Amino acid sequence: MHDIRSIRDNPAAWDAALSRRxxxxxxxxxxxxxxxxxAAIHAAETAQAEQNKASKSVGAAKAKGDDAEFERxxxxxxxxxxxxxxxxxxxxxLDSELNDLLxxxxxxxxxxxxxxxxxxxxxxxxRWGAPRTFDFKPVEHFEIPAVQPGMDFETAAxxxxxxxxxxxxxxxxxHRALAQxxxxxxVEEHGLTETWAPVLVxxxxxYGTGQLPKFGEDSYETTNGWWLIPTSEVTLTNMVHGExxxxxxxxxxxxxxxxxxxxxxxxxxxxxxGILRQHQFEKVEMVSITxxxxxxxxxxxxxxxxxxxxxxLGLPYRTVVLCTGDMxxxxxxxxxxxxxxxxxxxxxxxxxxxxCGDFQARRMNARFKPAEGGKPEFVHTLNGSGLAVGRCLxxxxxxxxxxxxxxxxxxxxxxxxxxxxxxxxxxxxA
Numbered sequence: 121m122h123d124i125r126s127i128r129d130n131p132a133a134w135d136a137a138l139s140r141r142x143x144x145x146x147x148x149x150x151x152x153x154x155x156x157x158x159a160a161i162h163a164a165e166t167a168q169a170e171q172n173k174a175s176k177s178v179g180a181a182k183a184k185g186d187d188a189e190f191e192r193x194x195x196x197x198x199x200x201x202x203x204x205x206x207x208x209x210x211x212x213x214l215d216s217e218l219n220d221l222l223x224x225x226x227x228x229x230x231x232x233x234x235x236x237x238x239x240x241x242x243x244x245x246x247r248w249g250a251p252r253t254f255d256f257k258p259v260e261h262f263e264i265p266a267v268q269p270g271m272d273f274e275t276a277a278x279x280x281x282x283x284x285x286x287x288x289x290x291x292x293x294x295h296r297a298l299a300q301x302x303x304x305x306x307v308e309e310h311g312l313t314e315t316w317a318p319v320l321v322x323x324x325x326x327y328g329t330g331q332l333p334k335f336g337e338d339s340y341e342t343t344n345g346w347w348l349i350p351t352s353e354v355t356l357t358n359m360v361h362g363e364x365x366x367x368x369x370x371x372x373x374x375x376x377x378x379x380x381x382x383x384x385x386x387x388x389x390x391x392x393x394g395i396l397r398q399h400q401f402e403k404v405e406m407v408s409i410t411x412x413x414x415x416x417x418x419x420x421x422x423x424x425x426x427x428x429x430x431x432x433l434g435l436p437y438r439t440v441v442l443c444t445g446d447m448x449x450x451x452x453x454x455x456x457x458x459x460x461x462x463x464x465x466x467x468x469x470x471x472x473x474x475x476c477g478d479f480q481a482r483r484m485n486a487r488f489k490p491a492e493g494g495k496p497e498f499v500h501t502l503n504g505s506g507l508a509v510g511r512c513l514x515x516x517x518x519x520x521x522x523x524x525x526x527x528x529x530x531x532x533x534x535x536x537x538x539x540x541x542x543x544x545x546x547x548x549x550a
Contacts, residue, residue: 236443265525473504
């Protein structure tokens with residue numbers, strides 16, 4: 121959500137920032153509605169003052185026995201009352217129109233975000249690890265002999281349809297161990313607070329983090345109006361929905377492991393093989409609620425937390441800054457972390473860390489009390505994957521695959537597998 125006062129003060133700068141995201145100038149439309157709304161509010165206040173003045177004079181006229189003046193003033197009070205109601209209704213309608221318009225406008229990018237129309241203009245800022253050299257041709261995760269007994273797409277399709285999976289046996293255990301490893305690392309080493317929250321939320325929570333109204337088709341709505349979360353960013357960020365917190369409580373750093381649900385609207389035909397793009401999947405999410413002065417540094421910290429998981433697992437990756445045309449709706453700057461997948465011979469996104477500034481906070485009305493006193497200010501919010509569990513499973517399996525069809529598992533994961541170190545070619549942990 122955007123600050124209407126900022127748009128009034130410098131509409132050209134607002135339009136210029138939006139243009140970097142490929143959005144045409146909008147300030148004239150916004151300010152036209154805003155001016156009409158303010159005029160209606162002023163008219164209602166003026167009519168209310170005139171109504172109050174006339175009301176005070178009605179009694180005086182009656183006391184004097186001036187029936188004509190009494191009737192005139194009484195009629196005037198009725199007219200002004202109707203005018204107040206009309207102008208208040210008009211102001212409310214214009215306020216709703218303005219709110220609806222601004223709800224559909226993306227966040228403004230930070231000045232240091234590279235310009236570009238799509239992913240081809242993203243800029244690499246960090247790289248870690250060297251892709252392994254294989255003495256055989258590596259295959260994709262679902263083609264590895266060790267994995268095939270534990271990854272069943274036919275049964276999933278029978279139960280639920282395409283873009284679902286059934287995991288069983290050792291592969292399921294590795295998947296669970298990865299999530300536990302991520303959570304424990306974020307809590308014990310990165311200082312995040314583990315949180316468990318619902319996966320069904322009210323629509324205002326989806327509005328708060330920006331999934332609604334523009335991206336409703338990307339998520340699932342239940343028949344009673346709840347929404348299944350696309351990520352626990354929705355629940356964790358909305359923990360401060362409508363709240364005014366103490367500055368001393370910031371930053372609030374949270375993590376959660378949850379089921380996530382996405383319709384994948386618009387992705388027909390993309391990444392249909394394997395478990396890379398599913399309707400239901402698991403993520404370990406990170407969310408930070410910060411003081412405005414801390415949010416940019418917090419983005420770098422959050423990115424480092426996500427990168428640390430991959431480094432502990434020995435998985436090569438690179439980190440890129442998304443260009444203006446590739447950023448998400450609510451982001452001001454985004455760091456995507458892409459893990460190396462030898463089966464595809466490319467890097468694929470496994471985490472996306474974004475700073476949103478006060479964009480979500482305005483939608484949620486989430487504020488903090490400055491330590492030095494004064495008027496409450498909007499908090500800043502950040503979110504990032506730490507990591508996508510299914511995609512991490514893909515990376516572990518593909519990078520660890522052996523010529524005999526088995527998979528060597530990362531040493532960092534061994535304690536969460538009770539000392540098991542490999543997935544045999546017949547799909548058993550050993």
